[in-house]
Amino acid sequence: MLRLSHEQLDTLQQLLLRRHAAAVAAVLAEAWPAVVERLQERWPAFVEAALQQAHRHEVAAVADLARFASLWCIWGASFADKPGFEWAREILGDPRRPPGLKVHQLLHRTREELARQAAPAPGGAPRVSVAQFDAALAAVESGMATQAAAKAVFLDEPAAPPIVACDVATLDLMVAEAEILEYRLAGGVWQRVPAPKLGLPALQWTRAPDEPVVFAVPSHPLRGGTAARLNLRVTPQAVCDPRVHPEVLHVSPQGRLAWKGRDAARLSLALYAAPPEPTDPKLGPDGIAARSAPEQHQVQVASCGLRNAGAPFGAVSIGLRVVPAQQCKVELRHGAFPTLSWPNPPSGEAPGATACQLEADGRPVDAPAWQRAWAQLPGQFRAGLEKLFNAWARQVEQPRLEVEASPLVGQAALTWGWRRSAADAVAMRTEGRVDLLACALDLRLAGELVQEGARARIVLACKGRSELRLDVAQLGDEAEEGHGLAAVKRAWRFPFTLDVEPLAGGGIAMLQAVPQPDALLGALAGECGLRPRPDGKGLQWHFGMTVEPAQVALACVDPLLGTNRTQRTLLGAMPLVDWSAG
Incomplete structure (x- = not known):
């Protein structure tokens, strides 16, 4: 590919402009013979100077160059720089007007100026009339059209149409x-x-x-x-x-x-x-x-x-x-759970009054997937507790588990939809009321520990209550603190407490707990509320619960053999529930 520097391109444009000047000078000489006669040998330089000024205003078409040079023949050289021609400077200096339109408006304004000028005084210099201007301009148009036809490759190529205001x-x-x-x-x-x-x-x-x-x-x-x-x-x-x-x-x-x-x-x-x-x-x-x-x-x-x-x-x-513009609303009610106990849990699904209703613009929307998910929360929660009981049963004898729990129990309603917030912006409006127990839990794990012939009754319990109650009012990303969608979330942690009671056995050794940091006892922890859906389409309800490892430090005290200290893991880290709906 051939590339020209700025200097080479400018040189090429100047050569092309001088070539145009010769053709334009010949056409203008027939249209403005009086000017040619007055300038004589300066005529070619006059035309070239006119074209150079037009070129500085980005006029490139040969016909427009000839029209612009005609204005010099009427108003004189560099007329746009003279006093009284502010209108010409305004036209030429406006970047919003393309070069062809600039030339057209200069001609149009010139015709108006010629029509307004007074008749010449007796003995004064003759002035160009509108009729003479139109005749000279018609001669220029005809001469340039002939020049264009002579140089055209395709003889039937039509000439550019004249500019018409539109x-x-x-x-x-x-x-x-x-x-x-x-x-x-x-x-x-x-x-x-x-x-x-x-x-x-x-x-x-x-x-x-x-x-x-x-x-x-x-x-x-x-x-x-x-x-x-x-x-x-x-x-x-x-x-x-x-x-x-x-x-x-x-x-x-x-x-x-x-x-x-x-x-x-x-x-x-x-x-x-x-x-x-x-x-x-x-x-x-x-x-x-x-x-x-x-x-x-x-x-x-x-x-x-x-x-x-x-x-x-x-x-x-x-x-x-x-x-x-669709406006949606979801209302849900989730009933309390019955008391559960192991090793003999109730058969069948855990009962619970659950309702999930979705509306859009006042019409019910069928959402069986959402309804099934809410109905499955009791079953998934019970399955998590059964997993906890099985892990406990591997560490103790005669294991037992008793639970009173209320995960996401209560009612909530949320509505959302787009609202116009500015001429060029819309915002997602969300409003609602959430009145839920994030989680209320009273859990008791019991059993017997056996070590080196010594026995002890052990109870690992946790109890806690976390609420999720707030009014939601959000427009776009703006909301008062504690009232946005990000606030519809609770994280909770219910630490375990430990009780070890030595039991009399066949031997003389006694098994008892040794004081240890509460952190080693672990906890039941969880999070619930709203979170983004995996597919990115809005938010969904979720409930998760995990076990933090629970360990106990024991001492087996034997009057003859002395004291033997050990540490046992009662529960390892494990997920219990990972539920979502919506």
């Missing part, structure tokens, strides 16, 4: 929010009430914004309720063809729609959200406060962007992020 004057727009009913707790009862709206005023643009514009709004899917809308009113400044411009294009996941001319004057564009995805039968609906990806819409307003005066309106591209 642009947008003003654009009025407003986002009309959809009607959304949120769940609110009032008087202990969940009711559906209208969601607050931002009520932002309509915007009126007289020029396209410099930065990309994005709106965010909740809406319903097609045939799923009222949709949010983008209302537009396009007022043209000039129109090249009423069948073509202005044009409004709406691109959405549903397809592309376009309106042109008068049809684009007033529009109300429906902003549909994505339809709900099929539910996974194993996991059920998306979890609590799941944040779905928004649908991306794009609205473009287009015209030629050409004016006889002033900067063009500019290209308009409006991005819209549309999220589902």
Whole structure:
């Protein structure tokens, strides 16, 4: 690949400009013979200087170079730098106007200036009239067209059409929010009430914004309720063809729609959200406060962007992020557990009154996976206790376990859904009330230890209560301390206590406990509440419980053989329960 340095590229452009100057000078000599006669041998340098100034303003097309040089023939060399030509400096100095439009507006303003100028005084220098200007400009256009045709490779290639004003004057727009009913707790009862709206005023643009514009709004899917809308009113400044411009294009996941001319004057564009995805039968609906990806819409307003005066309106591209307006609510009730004991636990599943109801926009949602999971918590908890009993039975004789437990017992209700929080932002709103026992436990492990012929009755017990009670009120990531979704979580640890009672046996040795740090006795520990789902779709309820190792230091006291100290592990570290729902 051939690459040119900046110096080489500038040299090449200068050579091309001098070549253009020769062709333009020949055409202008026929259109402006009086100027040629006045300048004589300075004429070629005059034309080249005019083209150099046009080049500095990024004018590159040969026809535009010739038009710009014609202005020098009327107003004089470097006219834009002279007093009284502030209008020319404004046009040439505006970066929003492309080079071709700059030349077009200079010609248009020149025609207006020539029309306004007074007739020359008697004996004064003649002035160029509008008719003479138009005739000279027509001669330049004809001469440049002939030059272009002579140098064209394809003889049937059409000439560039003349610039015709076509642009947008003003654009009025407003986002009309959809009607959304949120769940609110009032008087202990969940009711559906209208969601607050931002009520932002309509915007009126007289020029396209410099930065990309994005709106965010909740809406319903097609045939799923009222949709949010983008209302537009396009007022043209000039129109090249009423069948073509202005044009409004709406691109959405549903397809592309376009309106042109008068049809684009007033529009109300429906902003549909994505339809709900099929539910996974194993996991059920998306979890609590799941944040779905928004649908991306794009609205473009287009015209030629050409004016006889002033900067063009500019290209308009409006991005819209549309999220589902669906509002969900889940209510659950979980009853108390019966007293359990081993080695003769009750047969069958542990009874418990459990209810889990899910709603969306006032309609029940079938969520059998969630309901089954809550109904399985008692069984999984009992299975964990049976695992604990079996581990205990491997260390003692005549093992027994008695438990009174209440894991996640009580009731809770949570509601969530998107709410518009700013013109360009939506936030997940979550509200709820949680009134649960995280875990209440009264557990007693009993049995007999035998060592070197000595026996002792041992009891390892733990007791504790941890509550999970709070009101939830969160908007996006903002919530008062202790009232966000992150606060719907409790970690607890119930340490073991130890009681060892020596028993009389056939021998004279006695088995007794030796004082030791409480940390060696271990504990039952756990965590419960809300946590992220493994698939990332919202939050789920969970309950986990583990055993921290429990050890005991023993002394076997024999009057004849002395004292023998040992340390035994009563329970090793192990997980007992890992349950989740939702």
